[in-house]
Amino acid sequence: MSEENQMLNLLIENQDGVTEKQKKILEAAVEIFSEKGYAASSTSEIAKKAGVAEGTIFRHYKTKKDLLFSIVAPTMTKLIAPFIIRDLNKVLDKDYEEFEDFLRAIIANRQAFAKENTNMIKILVQEIPFHPELKEQFTKNIALKVFERLKEVVVHYQKNGQIIELPPESVVRMLGSTIIGYLLARHIMAPEADWNDEKEIENMISFILNGIKK
């Protein structure tokens, strides 16, 4: 389980004074929230799975919503966005000569991320639409920041003549759709199907670069 929850582990390590029980609570909550959705999960079930008394949950998190937010919010603000930015910086710094190499790198990177954070991603995807506070944080801390950075990347490769001169926002959106679409199908919607990742990714890169016109 622990390998499957990279973000959660970082989240726990990142705070100090987290007791063993608290850790168990967070782990149980992530598992149950991701499986049933926040609203359909009961604190008593979380307590049971965590092996603590129900009261213990509320000693650490004032309300059930608090528990959700203390999982989701720092994951967005402290973990996801910074990591993505950092990775994009690496990419820009190393200055992949070829856009194709950049593409391959970023897909591999996101693929690894999705694999290691399936549950957390499920929670984000499911709960953000229902909690305006989360939606706002998501927009401000992830969507906009990552979008901006990716636009810079695109402009960079447009300048050195490797990418077509479409509006960079559109390019980013289509890039995003394609990659995220694949990752959702691969890890969230049909993880049990048997996928030939390598080939799928090669096809995807070729699609992105050349389209499907003969």
Add this chain to the structure above:
Amino acid sequence: MSEENQMLNLLIENQDGVTEKQKKILEAAVEIFSEKGYAASSTSEIAKKAGVAEGTIFRHYKTKKDLLFSIVAPTMTKLIAPFIIRDLNKVLDKDYEEFEDFLRAIIANRQAFAKENTNMIKILVQEIPFHPELKEQFTKNIALKVFERLKEVVVHYQKNGQIIELPPESVVRMLGSTIIGYLLARHIMAPEADWNDEKEIENMISFILNGIKK
């Protein structure tokens, strides 16, 4: 409101013996489910919005889950899939000479669908992951059927030399990702942003056909 719920209206018309109250219940349920999610919606709120007594809901639908299913299931089995298939048939029958025209037609068609069924789509997207029965129906009745039909279309255009010789499954998936990604962003995630649909769609078509390589 009624214009925004094309599927719901068809759903209602398609059954006979649907009373006025039942209609109100379904309308209220769709609205509330899509706004808060199934698990966080209460039957009493639905009753209030529908202007009926709490008991009336249970006269028509044995359980709350029944209510959800009687909205979602027939929408999938009787409405969405057949419509898509029918539209795809139209496309094949009319034999759009150019794949680009086909693409343009199908995007316009799905765009119209998304616009007219925002709430229903939200419910589907949110609830399918949590209800295996729905997931199965979705897979069997929509995903597979549509996928199959689209594959035929792709093969058709591959045969007449307009589409590249990638595995048709991959082509369909990438086509799907790109189009669905756009529609979700456009109608579900950020419907309030001001979009220049025409231009976005042109860019998308050009991306699908030619990729982004210069």
Add this chain to the structure above:
Amino acid sequence: MSEENQMLNLLIENQDGVTEKQKKILEAAVEIFSEKGYAASSTSEIAKKAGVAEGTIFRHYKTKKDLLFSIVAPTMTKLIAPFIIRDLNKVLDKDYEEFEDFLRAIIANRQAFAKENTNMIKILVQEIPFHPELKEQFTKNIALKVFERLKEVVVHYQKNGQIIELPPESVVRMLGSTIIGYLLARHIMAPEADWNDEKEIENMISFILNGIKK
């Protein structure tokens, strides 16, 4: 029990659409609140004593506080104040020639009231200090109105030379202290002691009129 809760009965009769169960709930609540105080009373105990399910309480009163307020607030605004005013009006209209007769009448009247509303008075006395909303209502609807009216009475008897020329506010306060002090001791603090009401009241009247100086 019913005879001991005149105000409660009026309260119930005064509203329409009060079900049998609701009546039982109000009766049980008044009894338990007056015995243990609001904060120390549990809704489950009230439900048990009322012979209803706990949920039934919350169907009629959104919160426990709501239950308290729906007992206390209308008692103050609709029952106590109007009744006192009405009685004082009777007094003024009948124009008791002698202040002493007025005094005797009002004491008898308040004595009867206290006897018939012990529980309700206990609740008022105990809870008003802890709930600003109630305190405000009490001040506005009872204290001030009754005070004003009593002042008029005092002025009336001052004018016709039966009462000394002290500031009427002070006279009213001292009158009030004496009478309320007696009633609280008699009905709330030591109701089980054996009281010779007639004699006590005569002494009190004589005290009020002549003081204790020989």
Add this chain to the structure above:
Amino acid sequence: MSEENQMLNLLIENQDGVTEKQKKILEAAVEIFSEKGYAASSTSEIAKKAGVAEGTIFRHYKTKKDLLFSIVAPTMTKLIAPFIIRDLNKVLDKDYEEFEDFLRAIIANRQAFAKENTNMIKILVQEIPFHPELKEQFTKNIALKVFERLKEVVVHYQKNGQIIELPPESVVRMLGSTIIGYLLARHIMAPEADWNDEKEIENMISFILNGIKK
């Protein structure tokens, strides 16, 4: 604050081995109990206000009720009653010639007491009715003793012809009502109103002595 809690300070000084923390706990408890009532106060809130850990309270007081009683009981048995008796003795010893002077002295004395012990008085008044043990102590240690002593005083002044020949119990009760009624209004019920103490007291004395008959 410390000046406002004379009894509390005496209470603390009167016991030995009272640690600094214990003192803080008692101070916090008095403040919170008087503000919200015993039943509505939580030990955790008291701990927070006292600046100690939650467990620390229970190191010194076995239960929450213990905490209440260790504030209220000794205040009644060791402090209030002895003080009143002592003051009354002073009065008798000094042999105020005039009953009026005695009255003035005792009112001033009680006024000072009320001013310096508002919170403690609030707690007594609120909690005694709900705790039979406290009620009994109050009756035995305060009510009866003080009552007895006051009766002696009254008899004394009746003998030397300054007080009317009513039953001394009634005289004491009416004296008590009048004075306590004023003090409660003045310090507990409407402390924020602006009072002209001197004048009020003069009126009260004149009322007690001469009644309100012209």
Add this chain to the structure above:
DNA sequence: AATGAATGAGATTTCATTCAT
């Protein structure tokens, strides 16, 4: 068919109290 009061199981939350450190 429709109502809406009533139910009771279960959800969230509070809180006095215990106990290992």
Add this chain to the structure above:
DNA sequence: AATGAATGAAATCTCATTCAT
């Protein structure tokens, strides 16, 4: 002595569902 994490019993409250009218 002091801490504060942990407990679990009980409190408040919610809600799908039933049923008499």
